[in-house]
Amino acid sequence: MSEKQCSMTIGVLAKASSMGVETIRYYQRRGLVAEPEKPYGSIRHYDEQALARLHFIRTAQWLGFSLDEIGELLKLEDGAHCDEARALGEQKLTSVRQKILSLQRIERALEELVQECCAQQGNVNCPLLASLHDGLEEKLGEGNARKRPAVNLS
Amino acid sequence: MSEKQCSMTIGVLAKASSMGVETIRYYQRRGLVAEPEKPYGSIRHYDEQALARLHFIRTAQWLGFSLDEIGELLKLEDGAHCDEARALGEQKLTSVRQKILSLQRIERALEELVQECCAQQGNVNCPLLASLHDGLEEKLGEGNARKRPAVNLS
DNA sequence: GTTACTCCCGTAGTCAGCTACGGAATCAAG
DNA sequence: CTTGATTCCGTAGCTGACTACGGGAGTAAC
Numbered sequence: 001m002s003e004k005q006c007s008m009t010i011g012v013l014a015k016a017s018s019m020g021v022e023t024i025r026y027y028q029r030r031g032l033v034a035e036p037e038k039p040y041g042s043i044r045h046y047d048e049q050a051l052a053r054l055h056f057i058r059t060a061q062w063l064g065f066s067l068d069e070i071g072e073l074l075k076l077e078d079g080a081h082c083d084e085a086r087a088l089g090e091q092k093l094t095s096v097r098q099k100i101l102s103l104q105r106i107e108r109a110l111e112e113l114v115q116e117c118c119a120q121q122g123n124v125n126c127p128l129l130a131s132l133h134d135g136l137e138e139k140l141g142e143g144n145a146r147k148r149p150a151v152n153l154s
Numbered sequence: 155m156s157e158k159q160c161s162m163t164i165g166v167l168a169k170a171s172s173m174g175v176e177t178i179r180y181y182q183r184r185g186l187v188a189e190p191e192k193p194y195g196s197i198r199h200y201d202e203q204a205l206a207r208l209h210f211i212r213t214a215q216w217l218g219f220s221l222d223e224i225g226e227l228l229k230l231e232d233g234a235h236c237d238e239a240r241a242l243g244e245q246k247l248t249s250v251r252q253k254i255l256s257l258q259r260i261e262r263a264l265e266e267l268v269q270e271c272c273a274q275q276g277n278v279n280c281p282l283l284a285s286l287h288d289g290l291e292e293k294l295g296e297g298n299a300r301k302r303p304a305v306n307l308s
Numbered sequence: 309g310t311t312a313c314t315c316c317c318g319t320a321g322t323c324a325g326c327t328a329c330g331g332a333a334t335c336a337a338g
Numbered sequence: 339c340t341t342g343a344t345t346c347c348g349t350a351g352c353t354g355a356c357t358a359c360g361g362g363a364g365t366a367a368c
Contacts, residue, residue, distance in 0.1 A: 059286050079278055079284065
């Protein structure tokens, strides 16, 4: 179970990790995954460790770490730098919490706008569009109106 | 107060809206802001309405609307399409709420990881890094492990 | 009337994280 | 030994929202 065929081509590795071949090659170029030496012929072979690393990358990515930050984490990989890893985790936690707060403010504003639209059906004046024109200061309390998107909603 | 100098150059408009000149020109190219005819000479002049539109764009952007979506909203601008505007608002509200849920799951996972790191200071084995290796299935309940970043934390 | 700033316009570059393309080499099956 | 899939490698394209550059023209101040 922990020792499959310790020799996958990149295509097999891609399937095993459900990533694209090109993605893995991209990670190699970024230095996140080592390129194994070409053993015989000229085709590289990958082992369980490579698969584990892809797993690591994907999990960290899910937690919101960028590829650069994942690079940092991988430098601490031996487990001896718990403090640094924790610091990175705490930073990320802070940014996640800020993002949640921003989104909750946005949620409340949108909620109100949509409700107002529901309340006065049939009227010609749309309160949602009106609020976009007039700004949302009343709805948000001053100081909350940011210049740029508070959050990337993809 | 509502009628300043009804004739700003793009530079003045940029300052008034605290956007860059290039940004405004970009919005013109995208069709979000009208290019006024060149009146005398060959320099365009903008009025309060242009400023209001930039305000609209920024507020909508803060709410998480993309420039494309803002284009949609602007097509409804006369206020007669309250239903469509509300529908767009509801869609956005749904995606905001999903994003909040994702972030809260991430928050919980990070919280636990950081706490474990704090709990066993001085140990060689870092539980945060270990979890990234092993995956977070235990911490998240199966089915939550997404392939790609759940959220853009910029 | 000269200097210095701003505007106009098109094009191209930036960031992140991929994704695609094209041509040569290699490998496995028949 | 040929066919067809896969790999290798470099380079280029994609998305979204800007941001920068370069050269020419207009405009304002002294």
